Amino acid sequence: MTLFDAVVGQPDAVAQLAGAAAGDSGHAWLVVGPAGSGRSVAARAFTAALQCETRDACGRCAACREVMAGTHPDVAAVSTEGLSLGVRAMRALVPVALSSPSVGRHRVIVVEDADRLTETAANVLLKPLEEPGEATVFVLCAPSTEDVLPTIRSRCRLVTLRIPSVAAVAELLVAEGVDHDTASFAAAAGQGHVGRARRLARDEGARERRAAVLRLPQELGSVATALQAAAGLVTAADEESAAMSGERDAAETASLREALGLGVRGVTVRGTAGAVKELEAEQRSRATRARRDVLDRALVDLAALYRDALLIALHVGGAPVHADQADVAAELARTVTAEALLRRIDAVLGCREAIEANVAPLLAVEAMALALRTG
Numbered sequence: 001m002t003l004f005d006a007v008v009g010q011p012d013a014v015a016q017l018a019g020a021a022a023g024d025s026g027h028a029w030l031v032v033g034p035a036g037s038g039r040s041v042a043a044r045a046f047t048a049a050l051q052c053e054t055r056d057a058c059g060r061c062a063a064c065r066e067v068m069a070g071t072h073p074d075v076a077a078v079s080t081e082g083l084s085l086g087v088r089a090m091r092a093l094v095p096v097a098l099s100s101p102s103v104g105r106h107r108v109i110v111v112e113d114a115d116r117l118t119e120t121a122a123n124v125l126l127k128p129l130e131e132p133g134e135a136t137v138f139v140l141c142a143p144s145t146e147d148v149l150p151t152i153r154s155r156c157r158l159v160t161l162r163i164p165s166v167a168a169v170a171e172l173l174v175a176e177g178v179d180h181d182t183a184s185f186a187a188a189a190g191q192g193h194v195g196r197a198r199r200l201a202r203d204e205g206a207r208e209r210r211a212a213v214l215r216l217p218q219e220l221g222s223v224a225t226a227l228q229a230a231a232g233l234v235t236a237a238d239e240e241s242a243a244m245s246g247e248r249d250a251a252e253t254a255s256l257r258e259a260l261g262l263g264v265r266g267v268t269v270r271g272t273a274g275a276v277k278e279l280e281a282e283q284r285s286r287a288t289r290a291r292r293d294v295l296d297r298a299l300v301d302l303a304a305l306y307r308d309a310l311l312i313a314l315h316v317g318g319a320p321v322h323a324d325q326a327d328v329a330a331e332l333a334r335t336v337t338a339e340a341l342l343r344r345i346d347a348v349l350g351c352r353e354a355i356e357a358n359v360a361p362l363l364a365v366e367a368m369a370l371a372l373r374t375g
């Protein structure tokens with residue numbers, strides 16, 4: 001058992017990283033893989049292996065435990081839940097990247113969201129990536145190589161994660177104590193996204209929201225009900241993402257105000273408005289990201305339902321993503337031609353692209369719902 005065991009269904013990537021940690025570690029790595037494939041899990045296991053007393057991410061030595069707890073003095077990790085990773089965070093990393101490790105074998109710098117680096121921030125990274133400290137190892141993560149600047153990509157060794165198989169995800173869930181049937185359902189419905197599969201296995205609310213999304217094809221009877229269903233989908237995504245970030249925002253704002261001496265009657269501190277504004281901007285950016293991510297997940301689910309119907313219509317066979325919705329998929333396959341099912345899948349994927357390109361979510365989802373009625 002090593003910490004690499006948590007990297008689900010990625011034998012090639014694990015062999016590559018474990019080999020590097022045991023031998024020539026290299027100075028810069030780029031770990032790419034789709035959302036939920038385990039980029040950050042792989043980056044953490046690799047980081048642990050680089051510091052581990054036995055170089056294999058044993059999970060038991062002090063170094064491994066500190067890496068897992070996020071307290072290892074020679075590991076710096078940067079990530080963002082917002083839309084971008086700014087220049088200030090990268091400037092702070094430069095002196096760290098150039099310095100020698102204090103206790104560990106390496107100085108490891110993990111940038112989990114390298115795809116969200118602003119161009120200026122990415123440029124700040126170039127020099128230390130090219131000539132880092134003797135014992136420094138950079139580990140960058142992104143969904144694909146196209147998501148990072150070529151100048152960054154060309155300085156890194158590449159590790160590619162694939163979408164883990166349904167069987168591998170189900171096996172992981174069973175190992176985590178989920179019963180076999182729930183694990184199979186959640187692994188398939190999670191479509192290779194390990195975190196999503198875990199939520200579906202454990203969280204009744206997540207299962208209910210998914211079921212509500214998958215009812216949409218039955219709510220397209222008239223233009224009015226289609227628009228209503230579209231609005232319902234966007235509102236549900238807003239509510240879910242707001243629930244995810246609301247409490248945290250309030251706590252952060254309160255603790256910052258307290259630290260700045262604000263909120264105490266009669267006390268005003270000059271120059272603090274900027275800090276509060278900055279936090280609020282970060283929170284808005286994070287909320288936008290969360291709303292988009294939740295909505296995107298819903299659209300992925302919806303596209304898969306039409307895909308399940310298409311498999312039936314074409315008599316292809318193959319395991320459905322939404323096994324619990326087999327009746328709905330069969331009904332769609334009976335009433336809609338294969339060509340029209342393909343157009344519907346396109347409409348859903350087009351909606352995802354529009355939202356990623358900053359089209360207002362409600363507008364994009366309404367357009368999609370209308371296309372799903374007639375397409």
Ligand SMILES: [Zn+2]
Nearest residue numbers: 052058061064
């Ligand atoms: Zn260890």
